[in-house]
Amino acid sequence: MTLNRKLRYGMVGGGPGAFIGAVHRTAAALDGMMELVAGAFSSNPEKSRQMGAELLLDPRRVYGSYQEMVEREAALPAGERIDFVAIVTPNHMHFPVAKAFIEAGFHVVCDKPMTTTLEDAEALCRLVARHGVVFALTHNYTGYPMVKQARAMVQAGEIGTVRKIVVEYPQGWLARPLEQEGNKQAAWRTDPKQAGAGALGDIGSHAENLARYITGLEMEALCADVHTFVEGRAIDDDVSMLIHYAGGARGILHATQVAVGEENNLNIRVYGTEGSLQWFQEHPNELYYRPFGQPARVLRRGNDYLTDIARHNTRLPSGHPEAFFEAFANIYRNAGRTIAARLTGTEPHPFDLDFPTVQDGAVGVHFILTALESGRRRAWVDARYTPPSE
Amino acid sequence: MTLNRKLRYGMVGGGPGAFIGAVHRTAAALDGMMELVAGAFSSNPEKSRQMGAELLLDPRRVYGSYQEMVEREAALPAGERIDFVAIVTPNHMHFPVAKAFIEAGFHVVCDKPMTTTLEDAEALCRLVARHGVVFALTHNYTGYPMVKQARAMVQAGEIGTVRKIVVEYPQGWLARPLEQEGNKQAAWRTDPKQAGAGALGDIGSHAENLARYITGLEMEALCADVHTFVEGRAIDDDVSMLIHYAGGARGILHATQVAVGEENNLNIRVYGTEGSLQWFQEHPNELYYRPFGQPARVLRRGNDYLTDIARHNTRLPSGHPEAFFEAFANIYRNAGRTIAARLTGTEPHPFDLDFPTVQDGAVGVHFILTALESGRRRAWVDARYTPPSE
Amino acid sequence: MTLNRKLRYGMVGGGPGAFIGAVHRTAAALDGMMELVAGAFSSNPEKSRQMGAELLLDPRRVYGSYQEMVEREAALPAGERIDFVAIVTPNHMHFPVAKAFIEAGFHVVCDKPMTTTLEDAEALCRLVARHGVVFALTHNYTGYPMVKQARAMVQAGEIGTVRKIVVEYPQGWLARPLEQEGNKQAAWRTDPKQAGAGALGDIGSHAENLARYITGLEMEALCADVHTFVEGRAIDDDVSMLIHYAGGARGILHATQVAVGEENNLNIRVYGTEGSLQWFQEHPNELYYRPFGQPARVLRRGNDYLTDIARHNTRLPSGHPEAFFEAFANIYRNAGRTIAARLTGTEPHPFDLDFPTVQDGAVGVHFILTALESGRRRAWVDARYTPPSE
């Protein structure tokens, strides 16, 4: 039994000039399986209305606050109200918004990092469990088919035992103090109150998630160098760390927003006893695989020789490149199918469950806070995360 | 005055298993400015209905034939009927379908090559002029922002006078006789009746369009080697040609579907007296610019240093790669804005008129037929195209 | 029995300011198996003496003309006189110099293209046969180990039957009329009397040789577009051609010296029924191999997985790049070993015979003249070459 209609969703955040809100909307639209029907796009009701009009929404479903939205949507008949909410606010608002919608029984797609405190993160874990909702965190880079291919190859033992992980996330857009020049994106992302952490939270957490998604390895200890290069900035803009993983692998993770000339160059190398893998976000359709003693292989998206899950998460034949939106849309599509299964009382396909969860979010928040602590103490620190027992 | 609603469109072709129909639907959906409301998805009414159901369309607007569709849609009230039709059938059907819809006053987005005869192509030119409709041809590769950047740079004289053009379109998917193994895509594309020409029509025409879009140069003469490598195939699967352009530039164009290992590697180099440009469709976010006597430069999509039209045709910041769907969507978005301007009686922005036209389609058909003739005669032939006076 | 001494050689050409003479000397020195002991470095005796002094040669063996050199060297005792001569003059002098030395019984290493007329080329073939000397032509690009790997793979059937060859040789250094600005290299290379042909002879002949070396295919017909872009230049600077090979393969060859931004970008693609190969001279340590239906493989010089002949022609472990000099030195080393075998009355190892011969030179000259004729006639022409029976 399939859901014989589009999923309906609402958005909190994503008002005029916001970057990530528009990305979420495009990602959600890509497969024609969901439609935006409601929103509280800004804490400024006028801006929210303006955005709603631009998006051609019914003005009655454009709200002045998330509180109003959750209340009014919950009061709508089942056949009208939203199925899930997409939360695309600055980081510090993820928690209260998510909490309100979860408690009202709505499913959630939430941007990352999930919260700014571990307490909040773990509270969300409990809320999701208690209310039985679907919760997807948009660590969008794990939505790329070739990342899924890499994960499948590690799981299948094609590179043997993982020895070393090098994951990098260099950007350059904050090399100068844009936040002092009226750039809205820069402003909230460098405000400790709204963002929690800087480079570490914004992009370091993607790097952590990517490495863990592909290798399945948990951190045991880390030693981080957390730094702020740009004068007057109140938050980190550069972080480098050494990592020990459970089982003996070693790692290097670095993320920076001041690397002039870099755009969004997330990349990862995983070296195992039998082979290695390398992937670059800016050229996402290729995965380099170097088996021991043999020529390197360039695996490319869309080919029949890829694993099922990589082929499942793609839309175009090989050579017709896919990119950022399609990867992001994979989070939406998989979460959407899981939500639809929930609505129709069916079991989702195992591939549909392949999206980052609230638990991934808690691990990410723990990682950020641990790295900040290591940086402050200038020492190796324990990095193991034990989720609280319910 | 803006059109305060989504554009409504219908589709002819694009039934179950079709490739390009799904691409058109995704491209049209990407910007949230148009919605699919009707369709004649297959010449088999049952398949058409099935597709319509899958797409969650109102069954009353899913038709068993394009004739039925044009008649019934034309009879709907203005506030309901489609604004334009997307034609995604095999090539030989483009003409009758387009003709029917144009004569009924609908705007048209049509796949390429436009027709299988020059007579039909020129008839379409006349029909579009007579009925005053918007007609967009989906030579989607010119939708890429970095292709638009290249064109703007040539126009601005940044490479001086163009001397040499090398445009290549190698694919490998037809290296074996897939059409004899039940592959639907391969079947119609290698059937002379449905496709008109093989590699030459399917991809050679894209190469021609790309070179002309970037350089603005018209062909004067060409000498083509048109060949079929795969035994039992009734149509060309490999073509190479030498070209003389008006004004003295020389060119090489080759397109093949039997190049094992190639996927969709359309690429172009344009060498001028003062610099050169290079672009690869499979890595569409970069444009290589080599000014005389200076280091090569790598221009990347999404940066402020690009020209207005390149920045206008993009959706994501630099380093967040865009790809095939976004380029395709640029055709839809620009054509859609032009249609919307028509509907609201306003002037479209000049950038909105940046999509391939019915005249481009006629040039393309003329090119295909000229190359076929050169191949048959094994000689240089005149390649100048003079559009008929109305 | 090995030759228990270094080979002794002399040089004709390669005086002050010459490019290729210095390259030959470095290539010859690389393996420590031969030493330069004599020379007629310039037709200007003073310049010849100056070069000899710079090279620390015994002044008695620095000659004012090649005629003097051949006479005086031939008169020296066997234990002193040169074993072979390296001819690095402008093209039109290759023939008289080679003839003189061959007739005096010296082995020859000669730069390309071998001669400026087919008559001379065939005369050289006869002279070499009659006098039983070793003759090596420095088509240096076939000296690269990964080119040898490509040839071995084609021979082993790893790409099946060759269908299409695309070989390119774009340079940009003659995009402006350097020959009118006192550039010595440009001057003789654009002088029809000294060079015979321009881009076609200088680099087109390398492209021809490379394609033939790798695939073993002979041309059957070609249609060339031979052009001069730079005003006032008396020789071609740009050539493009379509080719039919014996056995049914098709080809494209283009070579240009006016492609602004290109340096020395010789490259080749060979597409077969079972796979394809691609190699770039500017990144010579890699060979791309794309087997049908499998991921592309990047074969890299220095690895154990390569064939014997590729490993035989290399000096450094993988990752320690080799380049132009080492490839050039492979011609010298292999020819040198063959000469040493001749001197010691032993059989050379089959790998030592792997250098371009006087027959290759004749094929190359025939190719150049055929392409010029096709260009003049603007038509397909027969390109088959039948060596004269002795």
Place this chain on the structure above:
Amino acid sequence: MTLNRKLRYGMVGGGPGAFIGAVHRTAAALDGMMELVAGAFSSNPEKSRQMGAELLLDPRRVYGSYQEMVEREAALPAGERIDFVAIVTPNHMHFPVAKAFIEAGFHVVCDKPMTTTLEDAEALCRLVARHGVVFALTHNYTGYPMVKQARAMVQAGEIGTVRKIVVEYPQGWLARPLEQEGNKQAAWRTDPKQAGAGALGDIGSHAENLARYITGLEMEALCADVHTFVEGRAIDDDVSMLIHYAGGARGILHATQVAVGEENNLNIRVYGTEGSLQWFQEHPNELYYRPFGQPARVLRRGNDYLTDIARHNTRLPSGHPEAFFEAFANIYRNAGRTIAARLTGTEPHPFDLDFPTVQDGAVGVHFILTALESGRRRAWVDARYTPPSE
């Protein structure tokens, strides 16, 4: 006044089967300015003799030990004896051999790392000063022209103030215990007595030297993770570290010999306030330069737009790639010219002094020992090096 003869040199080490000895000999031969005339190629006199014979040396100058060599060469007349010695033994022998030759007044070219203890390194510094000899250390990677270009650009302020350095040296050849399988190279390089340190000494020291050469920055503190992955190996095979540089720059350095699929992938990125640079040893002819807010530029060896010192250290035009041997030969050529200047009592050109010195060697040894200590202590340590006052 120029030295009107070739320099004469002898070699210690580099016997049958040695890798680096052959590299030194080829590098020394490349420019025809020096000749090998003597050697103690092995501590096994028979092997030394065998190597000497293979190299066609006068048997009287092939010695059974370095002690014999230094004594006998010193006793030869000035016009016969070697000008300098090349030391290519395992690391632990560098010191005694260098000491003996310096004390006898010979100039020295020595492989790296210079010594296995800081005491020895500093003793060498004093000996070089006292005896006034030329001492060159073969950190060959700084011999690449594009590395010199990078250094010149940093010095000229083209990337502003350096903020972050990422230098990597991944290899994979020791991913398995080759030293237990009779591989001679692996055996001594993993023997703590002969090598001192493993990956850290063998390649980490190259990475340190490269970063310091380009940026001129000294380390202030570092935190290293020094590890051995391969069971039974007595020495490190993987090292990663965080670095603080004087002046505030941050760094990451990692070197490994167990990265399956890597060959010799030394590479560096330097990010400054105004731009960044990136260079890969395996593609040494290119340097990527990304100025703030502008397109990336690809600088290529051999072009006129490069700085004087980059052009001075090259032999071929652009597009004719140079590689490992030429970079190595630059150390020899520059050191050789400095020695020749010493011999003729003239001043060397400033460019000729551009080779790694005995002081660089001491810094490198200090770096190795500091990193080992940090790894043992699992903590940040002071990394400043103050050379002893004489």
